[in-house]
Amino acid sequence: xxxxxxxxxxxxxxxxxxxxxxxxxxxxxxxxxxxxxxxxxxxxxxxxxxxxxxxxxxxxxxxxxxxxxxxxxxxxxxxxxxxxxxxxxxxxxxxxxxxxxxxxxxxxxxxxxxxxxxxxxxxxxxxxxxxxxxxxxxxxxxxxxxxxxxxxxxxxxxxxxxxxxxxxxxxxxxxxxxxxxxxxxxxx
Numbered sequence: 281x282x283x284x285x286x287x288x289x290x291x292x293x294x295x296x297x298x299x300x301x302x303x304x305x306x307x308x309x310x311x312x313x314x315x316x317x318x319x320x321x322x323x324x325x326x327x328x329x330x331x332x333x334x335x336x337x338x339x340x341x342x343x344x345x346x347x348x349x350x351x352x353x354x355x356x357x358x359x360x361x362x363x364x365x366x367x368x369x370x371x372x373x374x375x376x377x378x379x380x381x382x383x384x385x386x387x388x389x390x391x392x393x394x395x396x397x398x399x400x401x402x403x404x405x406x407x408x409x410x411x412x413x414x415x416x417x418x419x420x421x422x423x424x425x426x427x428x429x430x431x432x433x434x435x436x437x438x439x440x441x442x443x444x445x446x447x448x449x450x451x452x453x454x455x456x457x458x459x460x461x462x463x464x465x466x467x468x
Contacts (some may be wrong), residue, residue, distance in 0.1 A: 281328055281329070281330050282328055282329050282330070282388045282389065282448070283330050283331075283332045283385070283386075283387040283388050283389070284296070284299055284329065284330070284331050284332065284387055284388065284389045284390070284391070284444070285331070285332040285333050285334070285335075285381045285382065285384075285385040285387040285389075285390050285391070286299075286331075286333070286334045286335060286381065286390070286391040286392075286393075287335045287337045287347055287377040287378065287380065287381040287390070287391070287392045287393075288334065288335065288336055288337065288391070288392075288393045289336075289337055289338045289363070289377075289393055289394040289395060290338075290393055290394060290395035290400055290421075290429070290432065290433050290436060291393045291433055291436050291437050291440065292336055292433065293334045293335070293336040294313075294314075294433075294437050295334070295391055295393070295437055295440050295441060295444075296331050296333070296334020296335075296391075297334060298312065298313065298314050298315060298437070298441060299329065299331050299334075299441070299444065300331040301315075302315055302318060302326050302329065303326055303327070303329035303330055303331060305326070305327065314437055314438055314441050315441055315445070318445060321442075321445040321446055321448070321449045321451070322445075322446075322448075322449025322450070322451065323449070324445075324448040324449045326448075329448070332385045333381075333385060335347075335381065337377060337394075338361075338363070339360075339361040339362055339363060340355055340358065340361065340362075340363040341361055343363065343373075343376075343377065343380075347377060347380035347381060347384065348380060348383075348384065349376055349377075349380050352373065352376060353365070353369060353372060353373060353376075355369070355396070356369065356396070356397070357396075357422065359421065359422070362421070363394065363396065364396035364397060364421050364422060365394065365396045365397070365401075366396065366397050366398055367397070367398025367399055367400070367401070367414060369396070369401075370394050370395055370396055370399075370400050370401030370414075371401035371403070371412050371414065372401070373392075373394050373401060374392040374393055374394050374400075374401035374402055374403040374412065375392060375401070375403040375405070375410065375412055376392070377392030377393075377394060377403070378390040378391055378392030378403040378404065378405040379392075379405055380392075382405050388406060388407070389404065389405070389406050389444065389447070390404070390405045390406075391403070391404050391405075391440060391444070392405075393436055393440065395415070395419070395421065395432060395433075396420075396421045396422075397420045397421065397422065398414070398418060398419075398420075399414035399415045399416070399417065399418055399432070399460070400414055400415050400419075400432055400436055401413075401414060402414065402415070402436055402439065402440050402443075404440070404443055404444065404447065406447070406466075407466065408465065408466055409447070409452070409463060409464065409465060409466060410462075410463075410464040410466055411443060411447070411455060411461065411462070411463050411464075412461075412462045412464075413439065413443070413458065413459075413460055413461040413462065414460050415432050415435040415436040415439060416435050416439070416459060416460075417431045417435045418432070419431070419432040439458070442458070443455055443458070443461075
């Protein structure tokens with residue numbers, strides 16, 4: 281069984297929910313909003329997948345108290361406690377969040393997402409890889425442009441799910457071909 285855990289901000293826990301629906305073989309209105317044909321990615325048996333938890337972590341306080349991150353980078357701004365970083369900060373903090381949820385849950389695949397000003401940050405951490413990327417949509421949380429924020433969130437959900445499905449099917453070379461992606465092989 282491959283266990284997945286998420287610590288999500290701008291994707292609102294939808295990545296975890298979608299992966300849970302896939303693992304449970306749910307379809308249509310009950311959770312499968314983004315993955316239409318998982319078999320197009322390969323022959324992985326999704327019954328061997330389990331979502332340990334899917335956390336919505338928008339605030340710096342939750343990063344500290346829920347994820348047990350001792351000294352997270354200081355956000356550029358706080359909006360009702362919600363952390364706002366620039367794009368590089370988002371990429372860094374998404375990795376910190378993924379590593380923290382991996383350590384807390386001892387899962388096989390950990391996902392962290394956060395987005396303030398820019399394209400956001402998405403990280404997928406396994407024992408073998410650190411994958412970090414951004415969405416393809418620029419938005420600014422401080423401007424409160426709901427449509428742009430929604431587009432960035434949707435793009436982040438879809439891109440992360442694509443990375444996970446490729447990863448589960450051992451298609452690292454295809455992941456490396458995605459736009460604005462960094463894949464680091466971890467030393468075991």
